[in-house]
Amino acid sequence: xxxxxxxxxxxxxxxxxxxxxxxxxxxxxxxxxxxxxxxxxxxxxxxxxxxxxxxxxxxxxxxxxxxxxxxxxxxxxxxxxxxxxxxxxxxxxxxxxxxxxxxxxxxxxxxxxxxxxxxxxxxxxxxxxxxxxxxxxxxxxxxxxxxxxxxxxxxxxxxxxxxxxxxxxxxxxxxxxxxxxxxxxxxxxxxxxxxxxxxxxxxxxxxxxxxxxxxxxxxxxxxxxxxxxxxxxxxxxxxxxxxxxxxxxxxxxxxxxxxxxxxxxxxxxxxxxxxxxxxxxxxxxxxxxxxxxxxxxxxxxxxxxxxxxxxxx
RNA sequence: GCCUUUGUAGCUCAGUCGGUAGAGCAAGGGACUGAAAAUCCCUGUGUCGGCGGUUCGAUUCCACCCGAAGGCA
Numbered sequence: 001x002x003x004x005x006x007x008x009x010x011x012x013x014x015x016x017x018x019x020x021x022x023x024x025x026x027x028x029x030x031x032x033x034x035x036x037x038x039x040x041x042x043x044x045x046x047x048x049x050x051x052x053x054x055x056x057x058x059x060x061x062x063x064x065x066x067x068x069x070x071x072x073x074x075x076x077x078x079x080x081x082x083x084x085x086x087x088x089x090x091x092x093x094x095x096x097x098x099x100x101x102x103x104x105x106x107x108x109x110x111x112x113x114x115x116x117x118x119x120x121x122x123x124x125x126x127x128x129x130x131x132x133x134x135x136x137x138x139x140x141x142x143x144x145x146x147x148x149x150x151x152x153x154x155x156x157x158x159x160x161x162x163x164x165x166x167x168x169x170x171x172x173x174x175x176x177x178x179x180x181x182x183x184x185x186x187x188x189x190x191x192x193x194x195x196x197x198x199x200x201x202x203x204x205x206x207x208x209x210x211x212x213x214x215x216x217x218x219x220x221x222x223x224x225x226x227x228x229x230x231x232x233x234x235x236x237x238x239x240x241x242x243x244x245x246x247x248x249x250x251x252x253x254x255x256x257x258x259x260x261x262x263x264x265x266x267x268x269x270x271x272x273x274x275x276x277x278x279x280x281x282x283x284x285x286x287x288x289x290x291x292x293x294x295x296x297x298x299x300x301x302x303x304x305x306x307x308x309x310x311x312x313x
Numbered sequence: 314g315c316c317u318u319u320g321u322a323g324c325u326c327a328g329u330c331g332g333u334a335g336a337g338c339a340a341g342g343g344a345c346u347g348a349a350a351a352u353c354c355c356u357g358u359g360u361c362g363g364c365g366g367u368u369c370g371a372u373u374c375c376a377c378c379c380g381a382a383g384g385c386a
Binding site for chain 1 (some may be wrong): 339341345346347353383
């Protein structure tokens with residue numbers, strides 16, 4: 001079976017993914033599929049650095065603004081929708097450019113990981129959370145050790161979230177999540193990705209983050225979050241836990257000053273960029289482009305080596 | 314000018330009844346298969362402001378100097 005070629009642009013925040021992706025989309029007759037866990041939300045624009053229509057410059061963007069801020073979303077849904085979109089794009093004889101910084105989304109899509117329909121249940125998860133509060137995480141960890149010792153060994157006892165997910169998976173499917181993970185690793189992906197990312201010196205990247213956050217403030221992040229709060233969206237929602245949103249909410253409700261909130265946004269974004277780097281660093285399929293190079297030119301070379309042709313060639 | 318408080322890790326500060334020091338934050342590294350902008354793990358030597366004195370030994374006590382904050386003139 002022929003694999004579907006896809007162009008993937010990943011990397012840390014503020015590395016220049018968006019503008020590179022649009023340039024590439026123009027040259028390669030492509031549509032863009034975002035892989036960003038926050039840009040999927042409507043009304044979260046400034047803080048997520050969502051490209052506006054002018055920036056998109058006529059290029060079709062998918063997986064942006066697809067749900068309301070009070071809705072939950074997950075990788076499983078992401079992957080399911082993205083597969084269909086890519087299929088449609090290909091049927092139009094266009095290229096698909098996947099762009100985003102959410103490593104889990106990128107890898108789940110590119111590696112074509114299976115998410116079963118029946119292995120998740122929010123009520124059960126809530127129930128387990130309650131048990132954790134009452135009896136402590138040790139109790140849950142021991143429970144997991146009995147049903148899935150492999151996962152129990154792998155998971156640190158403080159990582160409540162993952163422990164609960166592992167138990168949840170077993171209760172829903174009757175098989176240990178560790179076993180499921182091993183099986184899905186063997187699966188051959190339907191995609192043939194050409195992966196590109198822009199590499200920055202961290203201090204340079206941090207400078208960009210600093211500037212970018214200042215611009216967000218200038219562009220009215222406070223107002224954006226105020227509107228969200230007025231619409232009734234609260235910090236308990238996933239969307240409002242995004243960097244920039246949770247800190248601004250704290251400021252709006254008076255638990256810190258604006259300066260403190262801005263500083264926290266900068267720190268949070270730095271931490272995020274660092275985590276993204278540890279995620280992407282280990283993927284040896286990625287072609288890293290140094291920020292000092294002519295990025296589009298270099299990307300074009302890489303794509304050419306991988307059999308992609310521009311509109312002009 | 315005098316009095317008081319203060320000077321310890323990039324920052325905020327503990328501490329050593331004299332045996333050369335430790336937290337939080339920052340920073341660095343790592344993990345990651347249905348919350349992932351989330352969640353979690355690992356990493357702490359720094360002229361203890363300067364110069365002397367006492368002492369076997371001073372960051373700790375004493376004197377002086379320099380810097381900071383406050384008070385009195």
